[in-house]
Amino acid sequence: MKKAVFLDRDGVINRPIIRDGKPFPPTSVEEFEILPGVPEACAKLKAAGFLLVVATNQPDVGRGTLARETVEAIHAKMCAALPLDHIEVCYDGGSAHGQPSEFRKPAPGMLLRAARELGINLAQSWMVGDRWRDIDCGAAAGCRTVFIDLGHDETLRATPDYRAKNLGEAADIITATTRP
Numbered sequence: 001m002k003k004a005v006f007l008d009r010d011g012v013i014n015r016p017i018i019r020d021g022k023p024f025p026p027t028s029v030e031e032f033e034i035l036p037g038v039p040e041a042c043a044k045l046k047a048a049g050f051l052l053v054v055a056t057n058q059p060d061v062g063r064g065t066l067a068r069e070t071v072e073a074i075h076a077k078m079c080a081a082l083p084l085d086h087i088e089v090c091y092d093g094g095s096a097h098g099q100p101s102e103f104r105k106p107a108p109g110m111l112l113r114a115a116r117e118l119g120i121n122l123a124q125s126w127m128v129g130d131r132w133r134d135i136d137c138g139a140a141a142g143c144r145t146v147f148i149d150l151g152h153d154e155t156l157r158a159t160p161d162y163r164a165k166n167l168g169e170a171a172d173i174i175t176a177t178t179r180p
């Protein structure tokens with residue numbers, strides 16, 4: 001069985017767009033900017049034997065305010081720059097549109113699907129994210145979690161296993177921690 005690091009996208013891989021103190025995803029390829037240290041962190045995790053799987057909610061697509069083609073173009077740019085193995089995207093617009101999808105974080109559906117398709121042992125895997133939904137999702141999937149604290153105005157629900165200030169620090173924690 002393989003092990004993986006599941007990566008939230010916005011705020012972990014790329015710089016979030018901040019408006020009124022709240023983080024928003026980039027709305028164009030031009031706005032998509034990979035954060036410093038991310039390529040090195042990805043290389044370090046790959047060298048330690050982890051698959052890298054991005055798991056991202058993109059609810060603006062479901063709400064009709066962002067084109068799916070834009071998200072796909074952003075992901076093409078991201079895949080060209082980083083050694084990613086797989087990308088999971090949930091386009092569900094959220095609770096305003098009825099029952100949320102089993103794939104929308106905090107539900108663990110994206111991680112469970114990727115684990116099934118790629119043969120990943122979730123107990124040997126990690127979820128890294130900057131929002132409560134990421135931590136709850138990782139915990140629900142049975143992964144260990146690292147919370148990237150960007151100072152968002154938000155209260156966590158599940159308690160993360162570790163905290164870090166960026167993906168580089170998270171990669172250091174993950175590669176230094178082994179579960180017997």
Ligand SMILES: [Mg+2]
Nearest residue numbers: 008010011130
């Ligand atoms: Mg995020």
